[in-house]
Amino acid sequence: xxxxxxxxxxxxxxxxxxxxxxxxxxxxxxxxxxxxxxxxxxxxxxxxxxxxxxxxxxxxxxxxxxxxxxxxxxxxxxxxxxxxxxxxxxxxxxxxxxxxxxxxxxxxxxxxxxxxxxxxxxxxx
Amino acid sequence: xxxxxxxxxxxxxxxxxxxxxxxxxxxxxxxxxxxxxxxxxxxxxxxxxxxxxxxxxxxxxxxxxxxxxxxxxxxxxxxxxxxxxxxxxxxxxxxxxxxxxxxxxxxxxxxxxxxxxxxxxxxxxxxxxxxxxxxxxxxxxxxxxxxxxxxxxxxxxxxxxxxxxxxxxxxxxxxxxxxxxxxxxxxxxxxxxxxxxxxxxxxxxxxxxxxxxxxxxxxxxxxxxxxxxxxxxxxxxxxxxxxxxxxxxxxxxxxxxxxxxxxxxxxxxxxxxxxxxxxxxxxxxxxxxxxxxxxxxxxxxxxxxxxxxxxxxxxxxxxxxxxxxxxxxxxxxxxxxxxxxxxxxxxxxxxxxxxxxxxxxxxxxxxxxxxxxxxxxxxxxxxxxxxxxxxxxxxxxxxxxxxxxxxxxxxxxxxxxxxxxxxxxxxxxxxxxxxxxxxxxxxxxxxxxxxxxxxxxxxxxxxxxxxxxxxxxxxxxxxxxxxxxxxxxxxxxxxxxxxxxxxxxxxxxxxxxxxxxxxxxxxxxxxxxxxxxxxx
Numbered sequence: 185x186x187x188x189x190x191x192x193x194x195x196x197x198x199x200x201x202x203x204x205x206x207x208x209x210x211x212x213x214x215x216x217x218x219x220x221x222x223x224x225x226x227x228x229x230x231x232x233x234x235x236x237x238x239x240x241x242x243x244x245x246x247x248x249x250x251x252x253x254x255x256x257x258x259x260x261x262x263x264x265x266x267x268x269x270x271x272x273x274x275x276x277x278x279x280x281x282x283x284x285x286x287x288x289x290x291x292x293x294x295x296x297x298x299x300x301x302x303x304x305x306x307x308x309x
Numbered sequence: 310x311x312x313x314x315x316x317x318x319x320x321x322x323x324x325x326x327x328x329x330x331x332x333x334x335x336x337x338x339x340x341x342x343x344x345x346x347x348x349x350x351x352x353x354x355x356x357x358x359x360x361x362x363x364x365x366x367x368x369x370x371x372x373x374x375x376x377x378x379x380x381x382x383x384x385x386x387x388x389x390x391x392x393x394x395x396x397x398x399x400x401x402x403x404x405x406x407x408x409x410x411x412x413x414x415x416x417x418x419x420x421x422x423x424x425x426x427x428x429x430x431x432x433x434x435x436x437x438x439x440x441x442x443x444x445x446x447x448x449x450x451x452x453x454x455x456x457x458x459x460x461x462x463x464x465x466x467x468x469x470x471x472x473x474x475x476x477x478x479x480x481x482x483x484x485x486x487x488x489x490x491x492x493x494x495x496x497x498x499x500x501x502x503x504x505x506x507x508x509x510x511x512x513x514x515x516x517x518x519x520x521x522x523x524x525x526x527x528x529x530x531x532x533x534x535x536x537x538x539x540x541x542x543x544x545x546x547x548x549x550x551x552x553x554x555x556x557x558x559x560x561x562x563x564x565x566x567x568x569x570x571x572x573x574x575x576x577x578x579x580x581x582x583x584x585x586x587x588x589x590x591x592x593x594x595x596x597x598x599x600x601x602x603x604x605x606x607x608x609x610x611x612x613x614x615x616x617x618x619x620x621x622x623x624x625x626x627x628x629x630x631x632x633x634x635x636x637x638x639x640x641x642x643x644x645x646x647x648x649x650x651x652x653x654x655x656x657x658x659x660x661x662x663x664x665x666x667x668x669x670x671x672x673x674x675x676x677x678x679x680x681x682x683x684x685x686x687x688x689x690x691x692x693x694x695x696x697x698x699x700x701x702x703x704x705x706x707x708x709x710x711x712x713x714x715x716x717x718x719x720x721x722x723x724x725x726x727x728x729x730x731x732x733x734x735x736x737x738x739x740x741x742x743x744x745x746x747x748x749x750x751x752x753x754x755x756x757x758x759x760x761x762x763x764x765x766x767x768x769x770x771x772x773x774x775x776x777x778x779x780x781x782x783x784x785x786x787x788x789x790x791x792x793x794x795x796x797x798x799x800x801x802x803x804x805x806x807x808x809x810x811x812x813x814x815x816x817x818x819x820x821x822x823x824x825x826x827x828x829x830x831x832x833x834x835x836x837x838x839x840x841x842x843x844x845x
Contacts, residue, residue, distance in 0.1 A: 260781045260782075263781060264779060264781045267777075267779065267781075267833050268779070268819065268821065268824055268833040269819055270816055270819040270833070270835040272802075273775075273799075273802030273803065273805055273806045273835060274799055274800075274802045274803030274806050275799055275802070276780060276795050276796060276798070276799040277779070277780050277781050278780065278781070278783065278786075278795075279781060279782075279783070283799070284799070284803070285796055285799050285800050285803070286803075290752070290793070290796070293796055294792060297792055297795070297796070298787075301783045301786075301787065304782065304783045305782060305783075
């Protein structure tokens with residue numbers, strides 16, 4: 185009988201301990217920033233490009249109007265839709281990113297394109 | 310030659326399944342012919358599921374080149390990078406059947422279906438009846454052959470010639486049936502005239518002489534026959550050699566990258582049709598061929614034939630791989646010459662592994678019975694773009710193509726009478742792609758200096774259709790050429806956008822209005838009206 189009492193007490197203790205350590209629901213949200221995802225921003229910086237973050241989803245490499253601009257859309261499909269609908273004729277579509285070459289030199293653009301392409305699926309569509 | 314099935318020391322005899330009595334009573338020609346008909350019918354079903362599918366750019370280039378007169382095809386191909394045999398055959402085929410998608414795919418389908426009886430002959434005559442039957446099944450269901458039977462390119466012809474060349478090589482140099490040396494010479498020369506990988510096969514076949522030479526009792530005769538065959542094929546190829554050298558110097562595939570070490574994966578997935586097919590066939594081959602590595606069988610004709618097949622396939626791939634480090638041209642569709650050696654090894658190994666081999670071949674066929682696993686339903690969307698916009702286009706309107714090699718595709722689907730330009734500049738003949746120094750020319754073509762005169766050439770009321778590739782995935786867009794294509798398309802788009810802002814151009818339509826996912830390279834298009842306003 186005594187053994188059962190001890191077992192019951194330990195069980196009750198364990199259950200109450202579970203409830204004590206349980207995390208509160210909610211409050212865990214965190215934004216996945218496409219600029220830092222797959223090391224894109226690190227890649228641009230590693231190549232010593234003067235990159236600044238603009239708003240929630242943009243990058244500016246060098247100054248406008250010459251420097252390239254990158255804007256991340258919510259998904260690759262959104263970026264592709266923008267191209268198909270003729271909304272972004274001046275942008276390269278790489279995954280979910282729209283890359284505006286502006287007047288940046290080819291050598292710099294090659295680095296930017298490669299960095300932005302990091303983490304993009306081999307075959308999105 | 311009968312298949313050797315005697316157990317080798319250390320290798321237990323495999324459980325086997327014999328043919329039923331009723332089949333044994335039938336004449337060979339009857340059951341073999343019946344089987345071939347059934348296999349070819351199944352193969353025809355598999356290889357026609359997407360036969361009317363729209364072209365992608367390579368097919369349009371091929372059709373465009375072949376639409377020229379026979380005499381002018383070799384000259385045009387100097388700008389392209391391929392030898393002329395297939396284009397000339399397609400020219401004749403189109404004269405009879407037309408130049409539609411189904412019609413031109415039909416020629417590849419014919420070669421694909423012929424590979425079944427030819428594959429059966431190869432397996433049967435080299436390794437015995439069971440290997441012949443298994444080869445016929447493997448060639449009938451081959452994922453690679455199914456894919457390219459619905460493609461207006463030379464790959465299916467190249468694979469068919471590869472079977473003939475491979476089988477006649479083994480007959481002539483391993484089994485010393487000397488009459489086949491002539492057949493090998495002719496097939497080798499035809500391969501050289503069909504695709505540039507014929508050169509790699511040529512060198513691979515030279516390397517594959519080594520196993521036969523090592524065990525030969527008549528090395529002098531073997532060398533003499535080898536010299537006759539290879540020099541003979543070389544002489545037959547001499548007229549095209551200057552073009553080949555010119556092409557190698559000026560038209561190397563700038564869209565491709567030097568290969569690394571993924572060839573086994575490419576063979577497993579692209580040639581054999583998936584890892585599970587590879588697994589079952591490889592297992593049967595290991596079991597079936599293991600005994601041939603035993604000392605007492607190492608110099609047997611079967612062992613030498615196996616080594617020769619391995620050397621032929623690996624040698625060709627190795628030479629292509631090395632050459633592609635300097636001049637990249639290493640993609641699975643070019644593997645046509647080695648399809649024969651891979652499938653014949655599979656048939657040979659399966660035939661020697663008893664019931665396991667039968668199971669392996671049967672499972673391979675089951676795995677490949679779904680045509681969707683082997684061939685894409687949609688390769689591009691240019692036909693849709695044309696369907697959306699053709700009614701709006703008029704003779705004299707300008708089509709600007711962001712990816713220069715897609716110009717023949719636009720030409721194929723858009724109405725006649727249009728003018729064409731690419732991001733390199735105006736295009737005189739849109740039926741083929743001029744690859745000569747293409748990368749350098751695209752690099753040097755400044756977007757504004759190239760596009761502004763083109764826009765200025767339009768009268769008010771005329772239209773400009775800007776077609777550019779969809780580049781959302783990175784698979785096709787990480788080589789120096791394709792990166793530049795993607796970039797230039799955006800730069801040209803920006804200029805057009807600026808012209809819209811200043812009122813010089815007015816966008817009037819976009820396409821496709823419904824995009825069906827394409828396997829290869831798809832496009833979007835914007836149609837602009839030229840207004841009366843002048844360029845600022």
